[in-house]
Amino acid sequence: MRKLVSAPALFIEAGAFLIVGLMLAFWYAPTDSSSMGFSQKIFYYHVPIAETALVAFGIAFVAAIAYLRTQDLKWDRLSYVSVRLGLLFSILVMLTGMIWGKAAWDTWWAWEPRLTTFLLVCFLYAAYWVLRSVVDEEQRRATYAAVFAIIAFIDVPITFFATRFLPEGLHPVVISVGGTGMEGSMFVSFFISMIGMTLLLVGLTRRDLAIENLKDRVTDLKTSLGG
Amino acid sequence: MTIEEGVKYVAAAYAIILAVLVLYYFMSARRVTALQRDVNLLEEETKRRQAPAGKGGAE
Numbered sequence: 001m002r003k004l005v006s007a008p009a010l011f012i013e014a015g016a017f018l019i020v021g022l023m024l025a026f027w028y029a030p031t032d033s034s035s036m037g038f039s040q041k042i043f044y045y046h047v048p049i050a051e052t053a054l055v056a057f058g059i060a061f062v063a064a065i066a067y068l069r070t071q072d073l074k075w076d077r078l079s080y081v082s083v084r085l086g087l088l089f090s091i092l093v094m095l096t097g098m099i100w101g102k103a104a105w106d107t108w109w110a111w112e113p114r115l116t117t118f119l120l121v122c123f124l125y126a127a128y129w130v131l132r133s134v135v136d137e138e139q140r141r142a143t144y145a146a147v148f149a150i151i152a153f154i155d156v157p158i159t160f161f162a163t164r165f166l167p168e169g170l171h172p173v174v175i176s177v178g179g180t181g182m183e184g185s186m187f188v189s190f191f192i193s194m195i196g197m198t199l200l201l202v203g204l205t206r207r208d209l210a211i212e213n214l215k216d217r218v219t220d221l222k223t224s225l226g227g
Numbered sequence: 228m229t230i231e232e233g234v235k236y237v238a239a240a241y242a243i244i245l246a247v248l249v250l251y252y253f254m255s256a257r258r259v260t261a262l263q264r265d266v267n268l269l270e271e272e273t274k275r276r277q278a279p280a281g282k283g284g285a286e
Contacts, residue, residue: 011252022241038233042240049244092247096240103228103236200248207255214262221269225276 010203017196018045024189039103042096044189048197050093050118054156056086056201057125061153064146076142079149080132081208083125085201090122113162121159124152 025044032040060082067075097115098108109115128148135141182190 036233037228038230039228039236041233041237045241045244088247088251092244095243099236099240099243103233204251204255207259211255211258211262214259214266218262218265218269221266221273225269225272 010199010206014196014199014203017192017199019196021045021048021189021193021196024185024192029186029189030183036104039100042100042103044193045197046093046096046100047190048194049089049096051194052197052201053086053089053093054160055198056082056089056205057121057153057156059205060086060149061156064149064153067142067146068150071139073138073142076145077209077212078205079146081205081212083128083149084208085204087122087125087129089201090118090125093118094122114159117155117159117162121152121155124155128152 021044025041029041029044031038034040060079063075063079063082066072067079097118101110101115102108128145131148132141132145135144
């Protein structure tokens with residue numbers, strides 16, 4: 001049973017990368033010369049969190065397909081856990097994005113392509129949770145949830161490419177095929193934070209999977225003991 | 228925007244991130260510990276019930 005619990009080493013590594021990334025963002029990367037000035041420092045966690053959220057939804061999408069192909073509940077658990085973490089990271093993106101918006105555009109919210117499609121992602125995956133809570137039978141719930149996770153994922157690439165295909169929006173495009181649009185020191189700080197956030201997602205996914213496996217074990221043991 | 232104004236926004240953003248992530252980390256760690264304890268108790272109970280009479284203290 002011990003193996004179910006994720007290794008703390010992963011969290012230590014994630015924490016180390018995140019702390020180093022943050023230190024570099026404040027002491028190595030220069031202050032942005034645009035009108036944002038010092039508040040641009042929000043970028044070094046805001047963007048890695050956003051990309052990690054989209055990765056989590058991507059994992060949920062792949063796991064949902066794997067579940068529909070195999071009917072193995074381990075894939076349903078991975079999809080469920082990934083959606084939960086994706087939503088957690090999405091909430092952080094929305095909150096820090098609003099602060100960014102206030103600093104950059106003097107408004108907490110704007111109905112522009114990136115923000116609107118990201119809000120839609122949040123609503124879609126919140127609906128995924130509602131769907132799971134209304135279906136009792138395990139296999140049926142897993143099937144409905146998998147189908148929903150696949151459909152909901154359609155909005156993820158739309159969100160990612162919204163600023164590229166609809167450039168009239170307020171949201172800047174920092175990373176594109178042509179380059180990063182960042183100074184070297186800014187990119188290093190950003191990249192280290194990105195690694196830290198990805199490791200954190202892996203650690204939390206492993207831990208949340210452990211929680212789901214332990215819950216199943218408790219249910220099985222209670223059943224075998226007669227309730 | 229002045230540095231002082233910028234600091235206010237940056238501090239708010241990082242405080243939210245830190246608070247939410249640290250809270251989630253400790254909540255999930257507590258959940259693992261509680262569930263692990265439940266599993267151990269239930270496994271002990273299962274073993275106790277499966278043990279032959281007289282050996283596990285059954286009178």
